Amino acid sequence: MGLIAEKYAPLTVGALTFLANIGWFRFALLDHTDWANRLLDRVIQASSVGFAFWGIAITLLIGMESKPVVVTLRKIGYLGFIVRYFSEALFATFFLLVGSALLEPLSKRLWPMGLSSAWLAIAVWALLTTLRSFVTLTNILARLE
Secondary structure (H helix, E strand, C coil): CCHHHHHHHHHHHHHHHHHHHHHHHCCCHHHHHHHHHHHHHHHHHHHHHHHHHHHHHHHHHHHHCCHHHHHHHHHHHHHHHHHHHHHHHHHHEEEEEEEHHHHHHHHHHHHHHHHHHHHHHHHHHHHHHHHHHHHHHHHHHHHCC
16 A cells, blocks of 8 residues: 555645645746746756756666666566656656746746646656655665675
8 A cells, every 4th residue: 555655646746736726725836927937947957957867867777787786676576666766757857847948938828827736736746756766766775785
């Protein structure tokens, strides 16, 4: 049960964030232009670094296939989960990067509240997948000898 929660929690919480913002919070990011552009710039920078980091982490994980910890993870069937976690963090940060870059131009043509809600959902998804993957990576690195 814990593995199912660990696997689906980031996407589920992101979707709930979308629904909560549409239905209750009603926060439109670009209504606050004084700090929204600075926030988007910082998010673009951070998600660019996150995207590069997870791409490198996946590459290094593939290169560590002969290490005892990776052999053990493969033997117990957990290596596939780890690769999926890292890949999901990679894609989530990529979508956050693209979503942040396109948020302002698209808000002139589409519904700003819906775009802000989608952006918040992607940001929560990216944050939670990154946290989950960092914990997983830290546990792997702690077992390297």
